[in-house]
Amino acid sequence: MNKPIYILGLSCFYHDSAAVLLRDGEIVFAAQEERYTRKKHDEAFPKSAIAHALEHAGITANDLNAVAFYEKPMLKFFDRILQTTMKVWPRGLRQYHLAMHEWMPKKLWTPQIIQKELGYKGKIFYPAHHESHAASAFFCSGFPDAAVITADGVGEWATTTIGHGQGKDLKLLKEIRYPHSLGLLYSAITYYLGFKVNSAEYKVMGLAPYGEPKYVEQMRQLIDLKPDGSFALAMQYFTYEYGLRMTGKSIETLFGKPTRDPESPLEQFHKDIARSLQEITDEAMLNLARAAKQLTGSKYLCLAGGVALNCVSNGKILRSGIFEDIFIQPASGDAGGALGAALMVWHKQMQGERLPRMQHTYLGNAYSQEEIEQFLKDQGMPYDTVALHDLPQYVAKLLEGENVLGWFQGRMEFGPRSLGNRSIIADARNPENWKKVNLKIKFRESFRPFAPTILEERTKEYFALDRESPYMLLVADTLPDKRREIPAVTHVDSSARIQTINRNQNALYYDLLKAFEASTGCPVIINTSFNVRGEPIVESPKDALNCFLHTHMDYLVLGQCVIDKKKLPPEWKRSSEEYLKQFALD
């Protein structure tokens, strides 16, 4: 019997470090470092994620056949960064100093750091950044042949690419280079609207439905969109090439208002800007989709890169009918680059066989019932135990009683979304839950919508969506006759960012929804990530208990253990303010 082939994929040193372990091409483990260090978007070398991956597989670094890093650091530094330094000279001295202090002691020594941290002396591979993104989508899609679009801030030089995947082969065909970038355009407007760059772009997407597209013409002055899908930014409006900020006075003059101070009140103007940006992004992505179709002739499309997390654009691409089906990598950001890098080595270097479509993202740590009970006993925490076959009905009853629950089960999700294993769940029929969960549990901005999980077989009854959406990456309208039934997950423009669930993907979560449906007739619940604002999604029972105690959740379901906040003795009362202080606002 052949020894299994282990490939470790890594991403780090920019944002969203992650480690992914493949065994004979199959994903054995995948996790982001932030979940262990509790530092959101942690960019440090993913020591903890790697340790958990190796432990999960029962191997050491000596058993690895290859390590794959998600980009080419030397190309990035000696080509793009230094060339940009010369291009913008005599501006950019501060940025130059910051870059040098980052790169010279750390990022230029990536192979040495990998070898030292892992105790590994074998081969290290470096696919290009956008190759890693493209691979993370195409090789997980199950499509034999597909067009691939990647779009993000920037990799080495490329910011947007169109490629073609066929069988085990994947080739990038065209690219757009820095500084022209859809991701950086989105980040620049995120900055202009007073939100945190590389962190809060999805908030701008959520804000857009509150606005009108009044500034689309001004947006067209920022970006020249060509019919062939290509584009260029008008760099006189952006300062990120040479400065420490994304935009300056020019953009304020263009829109007629200054940059919004973070945490200051949002005005209708800001919502209109968000909406106008979304319109332009949709147009750019649709142009890219048409260009990809023309270049490749494929029936299917794969999407990856940070911009692929824009599920509003994704929904429009799907409904355009340009492609028969699309697959979006659930970990579309740089964490997914670790996955793509490993897959590039497996398929292109080792000619490994293709595997079927990725069915779920439950790829991180799990905790056994014994571990959970031992933890709670060690804490002196009172809890009830519910038999596994009774758990769905028990929890469904709690949901029906207008409670908000922390739900911690099985293996942790990989990627930015919680999909039913590390989730806060509540009744979508109760409009009060929108405000309660936003303000009293997640302590986040009140305009932010919530996403629904729905039984896959009933999706078409509730949403204008005719296919599965297991990763919450597609937005579609709630059907008119259902909007009043599920107000807590219907956004102001009647849209919803949908997660469909079937029993093969997550049996317990599916059974919970079935039990809720049996009791209420409604197959939909609120599913939001199990964390507060600025905090990474919880990883362990300890994280879950901390979050539960310091927020206004009513129940915590850890495995088969149920903790009722009302029954806790007074000594378990905790302050939310103290808890929130440890997390930087995102």
Place this chain on the structure above:
Amino acid sequence: MHIPVPLRRLYDLWMRFSQVLGRIMSTILLTILWIFVFGLYAIILKCMRLVSRQSSKETYWIDVSDHSTEMRYQF
């Protein structure tokens, strides 16, 4: 390296001073590099851009279909 106990405090202070000095020196040296090396190249590149013809853009795509997909190296 074995530091005798009476000298440990002095050693710590000296190492902290060396960190500060290192940052000052590297900032000075990097700035000199930025002015005289990057600056020189930058001026030459800007002059070359001034004299080169700016073609009108029908497309912003760059064709990379014949680019190498070699993964062994960081370049």
